[in-house]
Amino acid sequence: MSVVRTKQLTRVYKGKEVVSNVNMNVGQGEIYGMLGPNGAGKTTVMKMLTNLIKPTAGEIELFGERLTDTSYRQLGRMGTIIENPIFYDKLTARDNLELHCEYLGYPNKMAIDEALELVNLRKVDGKLVKEFSLGMKQRLGIARAITAKPELLILDEPINGLDPLGMKELRDLFKMLSKQYGITIIISSHMLGEIELIADTIAVMNDGKLLQEVSMDHIAKQTSEYIEITTGECSKAAYVLENHLHISNVRVTDEGQIRIYDCPIPQSELMKALVLHDVAIEAVHKKKGSLEDYFLSIVNGGVVVV
Amino acid sequence: MFKLMRLEMRKFRIGTYIRAAVIANVVILALVCAISLNEEITQDVPFTSYGMAFSVIDTLVRGTYVVFAAVLLSRLVIDEFRSKSITVLFMYPINRKKLIAAKLLVVALFTLAADIAANLFIGAGFLLFNQFTDIIAEPITGAIAAHSLFVTVMSALATSLLGLIPLYIGMRNYSGAATVASSFFVVALVCQTADGFTLYSIIAVPIGLALLGAAVAYMSIRNIEHIDVLK
Numbered sequence: 001m002s003v004v005r006t007k008q009l010t011r012v013y014k015g016k017e018v019v020s021n022v023n024m025n026v027g028q029g030e031i032y033g034m035l036g037p038n039g040a041g042k043t044t045v046m047k048m049l050t051n052l053i054k055p056t057a058g059e060i061e062l063f064g065e066r067l068t069d070t071s072y073r074q075l076g077r078m079g080t081i082i083e084n085p086i087f088y089d090k091l092t093a094r095d096n097l098e099l100h101c102e103y104l105g106y107p108n109k110m111a112i113d114e115a116l117e118l119v120n121l122r123k124v125d126g127k128l129v130k131e132f133s134l135g136m137k138q139r140l141g142i143a144r145a146i147t148a149k150p151e152l153l154i155l156d157e158p159i160n161g162l163d164p165l166g167m168k169e170l171r172d173l174f175k176m177l178s179k180q181y182g183i184t185i186i187i188s189s190h191m192l193g194e195i196e197l198i199a200d201t202i203a204v205m206n207d208g209k210l211l212q213e214v215s216m217d218h219i220a221k222q223t224s225e226y227i228e229i230t231t232g233e234c235s236k237a238a239y240v241l242e243n244h245l246h247i248s249n250v251r252v253t254d255e256g257q258i259r260i261y262d263c264p265i266p267q268s269e270l271m272k273a274l275v276l277h278d279v280a281i282e283a284v285h286k287k288k289g290s291l292e293d294y295f296l297s298i299v300n301g302g303v304v305v306v
Numbered sequence: 307m308f309k310l311m312r313l314e315m316r317k318f319r320i321g322t323y324i325r326a327a328v329i330a331n332v333v334i335l336a337l338v339c340a341i342s343l344n345e346e347i348t349q350d351v352p353f354t355s356y357g358m359a360f361s362v363i364d365t366l367v368r369g370t371y372v373v374f375a376a377v378l379l380s381r382l383v384i385d386e387f388r389s390k391s392i393t394v395l396f397m398y399p400i401n402r403k404k405l406i407a408a409k410l411l412v413v414a415l416f417t418l419a420a421d422i423a424a425n426l427f428i429g430a431g432f433l434l435f436n437q438f439t440d441i442i443a444e445p446i447t448g449a450i451a452a453h454s455l456f457v458t459v460m461s462a463l464a465t466s467l468l469g470l471i472p473l474y475i476g477m478r479n480y481s482g483a484a485t486v487a488s489s490f491f492v493v494a495l496v497c498q499t500a501d502g503f504t505l506y507s508i509i510a511v512p513i514g515l516a517l518l519g520a521a522v523a524y525m526s527i528r529n530i531e532h533i534d535v536l537k
Binding site for chain 2: 052053069070073075078080082087089090091099100102103
């Protein structure tokens with residue numbers, strides 16, 4: 001079942017389409033990573049999902065129901081951080097969470113302690129939020145989002161401002177929330193490495209468009225092992241590979257490197273054939289493709305198929 | 307609605323404002339006593355009857371609480387938009403109209419209660435002061451007291467609503483300073499006197515301004531569900 005579904009979601013701002021015909025499908029219990037450079041439209045989509053801004057066209061379905069201007073009930077089933085986490089700075093961390101529970105009508109005060117414990121802020125709960133660092137505010141934002149055990153978490157760049165250890169802790173926390181409690185999580189980031197480590201499905205966005213929505217399993221297959229050959233004679237090498245060795249899964253990168261995926265013959269034979277055809281080889285590496293390559297190939301078309 | 311108002315008061319520490327109001331009242335009382343003494347010396351007329359004295363007190367109180375209301379509006383409403391914390395509030399499963407209405411009700415009711423309380427406190431204080439100084443010679447009768455109380459309550463009702471007018475200016479660009487500054491214009495309109503004549507004494511003026519305040523409040527919540535909160 002889809003927890004979130006958008007159809008042709010579009011938002012025009014000052015005559016420019018900042019979100020353009022986005023069709024998203026977020027399944028129950030999955031971690032859905034929205035990946036894209038700054039200004040790709042990730043935050044705008046999230047603001048539309050939370051009813052903070054209204055779509056110019058298209059529609060949003062949350063928990064199987066269409067989101068309208070007065071869909072308040074659906075909002076109660078979500079926990080969110082949009083842009084920077086915002087608090088009442090002159091109140092303590094605990095006061096902020098207590099207010100949150102009051103507004104949601106969530107009676108269990110124990111949940112506040114649990115949430116603070118999960119993000120390691122239990123010891124500073126009596127401190128005013130204005131004394132918090134950005135990283136602490138991020139953690140508190142996550143604590144607030146998860147306090148009332150929502151079914152859907154919408155987190156906009158939640159790992160900004162955290163140190164590497166903090167990032168890992170939160171990554172583990174998100175995975176735990178997803179696996180143990182079945183919470184569906186939509187998380188946005190421009191940091192490929194982070195998304196790669198937690199997401200089940202990745203939506204690549206650029207320039208307001210959703211370029212691809214793909215499962216990590218699929219990407220794992222796409223980004224399989226390859227042999228990378230650095231040579232000054234790319235076209236000659238490609239010709240040899242294709243016509244003499246009959247290898248078709250060959251790509252030439254912008255940097256003048258040749259990548260051979262699923263190479264059917266041993267590397268030594270490959271080298272021999274190239275050398276015999278007078279192709280000057282500078283370097284040969286066996287590599288595993290990363291999400292970064294995949295991402296760049298979608299966003300920039302950085303890899304050209306021969 | 308009552309719960310929402312209670313949460314607003316908790317969030318913004320209403321106690322601080324009550325303390326500030328008490329201090330303001332003491333200052334006004336001191337001011338009224340000082341003026342009345344001065345008037346006695348110059349034999350200039352405003353403090354010749356209780357009616358006039360209470361009218362001066364009411365004017366001072368009105369001016370103070372119109373500005374006070376603007377400060378509250380700026381904290382409860384404008385600041386929430388400026389600091390974007392309104393986005394947090396608007397993501398709760400609560401009708402947005404109710405959320406904003408609760409804030410405006412807190413401001414209006416606070417102004418109403420504070421205006422009446424201030425008039426009673428300062429009026430009583432002045433009566434006590436008069437016992438020792440005899441600035442006003444006439445005796446205080448039940449009729450004078452009842453009439454003054456009626457005028458005070460009516461005036462406070464109007465003040466509580468017209469105190470919302472600065473919201474219109476403040477919401478233009480989410481500026482707390484503009485809200486408070488515009489309240490001074492409202493004060494200038496409703497508290498001025500020229501030779502004992504005040505614009506506020508024309509009954510249509512307070513009623514008209516109160517309706518304007520109510521209209522501003524209505525305008526601020528009418529479309530709140532359909533607009534983009536923050537772009």
